[in-house]
Amino acid sequence: MTKLNEIVDMDVLRAYTFYAVIIIIKMMLLSPLTGYLRVKKQAFANPEDAAALGKGEAGKKTLRTDPDVERVRRLHLNDLENIIPYLFIAFFYSFTGVSETTALIHYRLFTAARLFHTIAYLVPLPQPCRGLSFGVGSFVTFSMIFQLLWNGLNLL
Numbered sequence: 001m002t003k004l005n006e007i008v009d010m011d012v013l014r015a016y017t018f019y020a021v022i023i024i025i026k027m028m029l030l031s032p033l034t035g036y037l038r039v040k041k042q043a044f045a046n047p048e049d050a051a052a053l054g055k056g057e058a059g060k061k062t063l064r065t066d067p068d069v070e071r072v073r074r075l076h077l078n079d080l081e082n083i084i085p086y087l088f089i090a091f092f093y094s095f096t097g098v099s100e101t102t103a104l105i106h107y108r109l110f111t112a113a114r115l116f117h118t119i120a121y122l123v124p125l126p127q128p129c130r131g132l133s134f135g136v137g138s139f140v141t142f143s144m145i146f147q148l149l150w151n152g153l154n155l156l
């Protein structure tokens with residue numbers, strides 16, 4: 001039976017896994033942050049949540065949107081739009097025979113860019129901070145897409 005280390009550089013796969021887990025945890029933390037802000041700002045999305053967690057008489061008016069909650073929700077959606085494709089692309093990329101140094105540059109740059117994007121969105125920092133960090137993350141993903149397609153073309 002073919003062993004995994006015969007088809008992939010285990011150091012590259014380990015690096016992928018490490019940075020993937022960091023960025024996944026970062027993205028997952030946005031759910032509890034949303035929940036925390038919903039309770040703190042008394043802004044619920046469902047009548048049953050407002051009934052259970054809304055405080056006092058004003059609790060009836062807590063079925064509403066809040067700018068801070070919506071900001072975290074937009075960040076979460078943006079993470080989903082960018083991090084899910086990255087996870088697939090970077091995983092395939094780690095099987096292309098790429099050197100550990102080159103793979104690390106891609107994985108670290110993407111992780112750093114998305115961490116900075118999160119800070120820029122939550123603080124919020126003035127533009128173009130968020131736009132640039134989004135751009136760097138997208139550039140990294142497209143760099144790997146290009147190399148995957150180039151490898152594929154060479155197989156034809």
Ligand SMILES: N[C@@H](CCC(=O)N[C@@H](CS)C(=O)NCC(=O)O)C(=O)O
Pocket residue numbers: 074075077078081130131134
């Ligand atoms: N779905 C995004 C597509 C473009 C995008 O991702 N832009 C970056 C840099 S400006 C961003 O952080 N957008 C804010 C967002 O998705 O909420 C949007 O609606 O803005």
